Amino acid sequence: MDLIQEIANNKFLLILLEEKEYAKKLQEIMKSSEKTKTKICYVCLSKPYRDVMEDIEKQGFNVNDFFFIDVLSSHYKEQEPVDNCIFVSSPANLAAVRYAIRKAVEEKKCSVILLDTISTLLVYQETSSIVKFTHSILTDEKQENTKKLFIVLKNGAVPGKENKNLVKDLSMFADKTLDFK
Amino acid sequence: MAKKKIMTVDDEENLIELVKAILETEGYEVIAASNGKECLEKLKTDKPDLILLDMMMPGMSGRETCEMIRKNPKTKNLKVAFVTVARFSEVGKDILKKLNAVDYITKPFDNKDLVKRVKKAVG
Numbered sequence: 001m002d003l004i005q006e007i008a009n010n011k012f013l014l015i016l017l018e019e020k021e022y023a024k025k026l027q028e029i030m031k032s033s034e035k036t037k038t039k040i041c042y043v044c045l046s047k048p049y050r051d052v053m054e055d056i057e058k059q060g061f062n063v064n065d066f067f068f069i070d071v072l073s074s075h076y077k078e079q080e081p082v083d084n085c086i087f088v089s090s091p092a093n094l095a096a097v098r099y100a101i102r103k104a105v106e107e108k109k110c111s112v113i114l115l116d117t118i119s120t121l122l123v124y125q126e127t128s129s130i131v132k133f134t135h136s137i138l139t140d141e142k143q144e145n146t147k148k149l150f151i152v153l154k155n156g157a158v159p160g161k162e163n164k165n166l167v168k169d170l171s172m173f174a175d176k177t178l179d180f181k
Numbered sequence: 182m183a184k185k186k187i188m189t190v191d192d193e194e195n196l197i198e199l200v201k202a203i204l205e206t207e208g209y210e211v212i213a214a215s216n217g218k219e220c221l222e223k224l225k226t227d228k229p230d231l232i233l234l235d236m237m238m239p240g241m242s243g244r245e246t247c248e249m250i251r252k253n254p255k256t257k258n259l260k261v262a263f264v265t266v267a268r269f270s271e272v273g274k275d276i277l278k279k280l281n282a283v284d285y286i287t288k289p290f291d292n293k294d295l296v297k298r299v300k301k302a303v304g
Contacts, residue, residue: 012270126239126240127242128237128238128239128240128242129239131237131242132237135237135266135267135268138268139268165242165245168244168245168276169242169244169245171272171273171276172236172244172267172269172270172272172273172276172277173267173268173269173270173273174270174272174273175270175271175272176272177272
């Protein structure tokens with residue numbers, strides 16, 4: 001599977017990963033996204049952005065190519081504003097996440113949105129809210145020209161039927177679903 | 182002649198009322214369900230000529246509800262038309278085809294167009 005080609009050819013990719021392959025594949029996805037030579041909006045739904053940034057630096061990526069949205073850190077402790085990240089109060093606040101993504105696209109000129117991992121939201125929201133959230137990002141005219149890469153962990157925090165239903169419902173909007181087995 | 186029966190399934194009460202008003206004026210009998218579970222429950226005793234099914238509902242989605250309808254031998258041949266604000270990808274449209282939907286109506290819809298499409302679907 002040529003990821004660079006897939007990212008180039010599709011606007012919305014749903015990427016299904018196994019937990020054991022997650023780190024390796026995520027690195028490949030970021031490498032491929034980096035080749036688009038644009039800023040990546042990294043929406044950290046599973047880890048605080050500082051941890052993600054540390055991982056990214058260790059893997060040799062230029063951290064300046066990324067802008068972050070962190071939904072976890074503020075949930076536990078109020079955060080001082082920083083230049084390369086927007087803190088959202090809670091992962092359950094999807095309206096705020098959506099607004100932060102729009103800001104990243106408009107003000108920081110991000111043209112790739114990497115959502116890592118959308119399946120984590122099942123801990124906080126029911127499937128239909130996540131589907132509506134995704135649809136609202138996809139139909140936002142301001143984000144029309146961005147690439148959207150949404151990662152689903154196949155055996156994520158809420159495995160089983162709900163995860164499968166989320167994948168099925170999101171697949172209906174995706175240009176392609178990449179299932180890494 | 183018996184009136185044709187339409188079931189509208191939507192979590193938006195206003196939309197249910199609107200569909201009812203439009204289709205009842207045209208001589209249809211309209212029954213309603215506010216979610217997928219209620220739709221499946223009502224199908225145990227009702228046999229509508231057409232189901233107008235919203236796609237993005239809390240609980241069971243329209244896709245999942247339709248899959249359940251197709252799985253049940255008693256309901257598998259019922260006509261289903263999706264009514265939705267969603268813009269599906271080509272892949273999504275293929276999934277809808279596999280669910281044997283007779284139509285795909287986007288919200289907001291034009292009242293006359295809705296009537297035309299319902300007439301076409303129920304024959």
